[in-house]
Amino acid sequence: MSRIPAEIATFLASHHVAVAGVSRSGSGPGALIAKRLRDSGHAVWLVNPAANAIGGVPCYPSLSSVPGEVGSVMVVTAPADSVKVVEEAIARGVRAVWLHRSFGKGSVSPAAVERCRAAGVTVVEGGCPMMYLPPVDxxxxxxxxxLELQGRVPR
Structure with missing residues (x-):
């Protein structure tokens, strides 16, 4: 695999990652990303305000309720909700935020991106950690x- 862009390396360097927007069903991109991060040695917290647990894993209603350190936040919510997640991440002192996106809008919100940049938080606009965490299917x-050809992920 080619080199990892700096923003993505910064995100993945954190051992403690929260995944905001994991589906209550335990399926979908949030759950898959959380599993791959866990399998890669990261401590992972699930965030969904409508669930106490997902697939037997504890789930927290907000980033502010996650215990302990959170260095990076993976956002897998609707774009309209990503700004709120980013605000919570900034309030926690999170160093990196990844806004998930494949071919649609995903979680990318221009307001969320701008808020991260204004606060000095590293932001990854689009793509998915599963494009970088081995083994990459x-x-x-x-x-x-x-997505690289379309300029929709960092290069």
Whole structure:
């Protein structure tokens, strides 16, 4: 795999990651990303205001309720909700935020991106950690290639 962009390296350097917007069903991108992060050695906290647990893993209603350190936040919410998550991340002193996106809008909100930048928080606009965390499956290799061509992930 080619080099990892600086923003992504900063995000992945944190051992403590919260994933905001994990579906209550335990399926979908948030759950898959949380599992891959865990499998890669990260301590992962799930955040969803409508769940106490997802797939047997404790879930917190907000970033402010997550115990202990949170160095990075993965945002897998609707774009309209990403600004609120970013505000909570900034209030916690989070160093990096990743706004998930594949081919649609995903979680990317221009207001959330600008808020991160204004606060000095590293922000990854689009893509998915599964494009970078080994082993990278063929689907995520293809996604990364296509999104790089479109300028929709950091290079």
């Amino acid at each position: 063929i689907a995520h290799r293809v996604f990364r290639f296509c």
